[in-house]
Amino acid sequence: MTTVLLVDDVHASYGRFDVLRGLSLRVAAGELVAVLGPNGAGKSTLLKTVAGFLTPRQGSIQLDGEEIGGLRPPALLRKGVAYVMQRSSLFPRMTIQENLELGAYVRKTTAEVRQDIERVLALFPRLAERRQQRAEGLSGGERRMLEIGRGLLLRPRLLLLDEPTMGLAPLVMDLIFDKILEVRAAGTTVVMVEQNARRALEVSDRAYVLEQGQTRVEGRGEDLLASEAVRRAYLGSGVAGR
Amino acid sequence: MTLEIVLQSVVSGLMFGGVIALVAVGVSLIWGIMDVINFAYGEYLMWAMYLTFFLYAGAGLDPLVSLPVNALVLFGAGVLTYRLVIQRVMRGPVFAQLLSTFGLFVLLRYTAWLVFRPDDRQAQSLVSNGVLKLGELRVSTGELVAFVGSVLATSALFCFLTWTKTGKALRAVAQDREAALALGIEPDRLYAIAWGISAAAAGVAGSLVSPFMYVNPLVGDVFLLPGFAAVALGGFGNVYGAFAGGLVIGVVNVTGGTLTMPKVKLALVYLVFLAVLFMRPRGLWGR
Ligand SMILES: Nc1ncnc2c1ncn2[C@@H]1O[C@H](COP(=O)(O)OP(=O)(O)O)[C@@H](O)[C@H]1O
Ligand SMILES: [Mg+2]
Numbered sequence: 001m002t003t004v005l006l007v008d009d010v011h012a013s014y015g016r017f018d019v020l021r022g023l024s025l026r027v028a029a030g031e032l033v034a035v036l037g038p039n040g041a042g043k044s045t046l047l048k049t050v051a052g053f054l055t056p057r058q059g060s061i062q063l064d065g066e067e068i069g070g071l072r073p074p075a076l077l078r079k080g081v082a083y084v085m086q087r088s089s090l091f092p093r094m095t096i097q098e099n100l101e102l103g104a105y106v107r108k109t110t111a112e113v114r115q116d117i118e119r120v121l122a123l124f125p126r127l128a129e130r131r132q133q134r135a136e137g138l139s140g141g142e143r144r145m146l147e148i149g150r151g152l153l154l155r156p157r158l159l160l161l162d163e164p165t166m167g168l169a170p171l172v173m174d175l176i177f178d179k180i181l182e183v184r185a186a187g188t189t190v191v192m193v194e195q196n197a198r199r200a201l202e203v204s205d206r207a208y209v210l211e212q213g214q215t216r217v218e219g220r221g222e223d224l225l226a227s228e229a230v231r232r233a234y235l236g237s238g239v240a241g242r
Numbered sequence: 243m244t245l246e247i248v249l250q251s252v253v254s255g256l257m258f259g260g261v262i263a264l265v266a267v268g269v270s271l272i273w274g275i276m277d278v279i280n281f282a283y284g285e286y287l288m289w290a291m292y293l294t295f296f297l298y299a300g301a302g303l304d305p306l307v308s309l310p311v312n313a314l315v316l317f318g319a320g321v322l323t324y325r326l327v328i329q330r331v332m333r334g335p336v337f338a339q340l341l342s343t344f345g346l347f348v349l350l351r352y353t354a355w356l357v358f359r360p361d362d363r364q365a366q367s368l369v370s371n372g373v374l375k376l377g378e379l380r381v382s383t384g385e386l387v388a389f390v391g392s393v394l395a396t397s398a399l400f401c402f403l404t405w406t407k408t409g410k411a412l413r414a415v416a417q418d419r420e421a422a423l424a425l426g427i428e429p430d431r432l433y434a435i436a437w438g439i440s441a442a443a444a445g446v447a448g449s450l451v452s453p454f455m456y457v458n459p460l461v462g463d464v465f466l467l468p469g470f471a472a473v474a475l476g477g478f479g480n481v482y483g484a485f486a487g488g489l490v491i492g493v494v495n496v497t498g499g500t501l502t503m504p505k506v507k508l509a510l511v512y513l514v515f516l517a518v519l520f521m522r523p524r525g526l527w528g529r
Pocket of ligand 2: 043044045086
């Protein structure tokens with residue numbers, strides 16, 4: 001299978017100390033890959049670096065075989081890398097429609113973009129009902145849907161999601177995972193950072209467990225779920241009982 | 243003091259308030275988008291008035307005819323201000339930003355003083371000397387044109403912010419700079435555009451008041467304090483509030499001056515400014 005994203009021996013930092021310390025991973029076309037690990041492992045930093053918010057100090061990042069390390073976000077967006085950050089990133093005093101339109105900012109506004117907006121609203125019917133309302137009025141789950149939908153308006157080659165289900169009720173969480181699976185089924189490659197390790201492993205094709213800025217474990221979701229050692233070391237007590 | 247005099251002053255106040263509203267919207271736009279307060283705003287307006295005067299004196303252009311030239315030149319000046327000064331100090335402490343626009347204020351004012359001397363000059367316009375009568379009320383044509391022009395200019399700006407792609411991107415950058423960048427919106431490009439638009443508004447205001455106001459190096463004071471008061475009244479950074487605030491301040495300025503003494507009208511404006519800050523720190527229309 002063709003590799004969409006290759007991260008090879010990447011070092012990156014905010015200041016003097018490396019947060020990513022020789023991290024490597026590979027994502028194939030059409031895969032849904034989960035990135036797990038304890039708080040502070042560098043999961044968000046990995047996505048920020050791939051999305052162009054941080055420049056790798058060393059190592060290589062390739063998209064479809066082309067070096068993209070150090071490119072700025074607008075350039076990366078034009079190459080098809082969409083990024084939904086961990087914190088809420090909606091424009092609260094703009095409408096849902098406007099938020100979606102801005103998701104296509106780097107594209108020429110055409111009939112095609114308008115069609116894509118309708119397609120995203122069809123994927124998230126709850127948003128369609130409220131399209132002329134301000135984003136600040138949405139619930140936590142709806143906000144996440146809008147952020148993911150906004151990312152899709154780029155028609156991304158690669159969608160990076162940082163903790164898409166953070167702080168959501170279990171039912172809403174399931175809904176979001178279902179939508180992510182739909183997005184993947186439509187052909188978009190997805191890398192998703194998650195805290196809910198068990199659910200993430202269940203839905204993803206493969207997963208990487210990070211620790212201290214490096215890849216510790218890598219494997220198929222179901223294999224990692226089945227592995228006693230991985231469960232005990234990385235997935236916490238919430239998983240062990242099941 | 244008769245009712246007619248008060249009414250007359252309210253009408254005049256509204257006319258002046260339209261211009262203050264345009265000034266306040268220009269100031270508020272920058273504040274709302276990037277939390278920078280532009281002390282040099284009145285000086286942009288003053289330079290725009292000189293440009294108007296020399297286009298009149300040199301080329302015989304009516305101030306209303308040279309208005310587009312003024313808007314364009316000032317747009318360029320705004321973009322340059324951002325690229326040469328503001329962009330650099332944005333990474334520094336807030337104090338550096340305050341000092342930089344204050345420094346610009348001093349530079350623009352005293353350069354004008356040096357070049358033009360403190361003489362009064364005035365351009366003439368077709369609308370300079372007309373008076374419209376509405377029963378007992380009188381409105382000078384120049385002031386009416388300035389009022390209408392200001393309302394049109396702010397409406398155009400509001401439409402731009404509401405409907406266009408760039409306008410939406412400007413609002414997005416104002417609400418969440420990093421999230422905007424994650425969608426490919428280059429904050430620096432949009433900040434530069436915002437400075438251009440803000441300065442262009444000062445250019446338009448300069449053209450509109452030129453038919454009935456003298457220009458001298460200190461004329462910016464007539465607009466800056468009332469403009470700031472209107473920004474505070476409207477809720478800092480709220481351009482719609484700033485517009486409403488401008489109308490109120492215009493009336494306070496003129497009617498207040500009529501009811502008391504003309505000399506104290508700026509003090510009255512400042513009093514309103516302080517009172518609002520005390521009672522509603524986010525402004526009457528603040529969020
Ligand atoms: N903006 C920042 N500036 C400095 N250090 C940061 C910043 N963001 C994260 N860090 C540090 O980098 C490390 C990894 O953080 P992060 O990538 O957010 O972890 P995770 O997403 O896996 O919880 C942590 O030690 C954190 O304190
Ligand atoms: Mg994180």
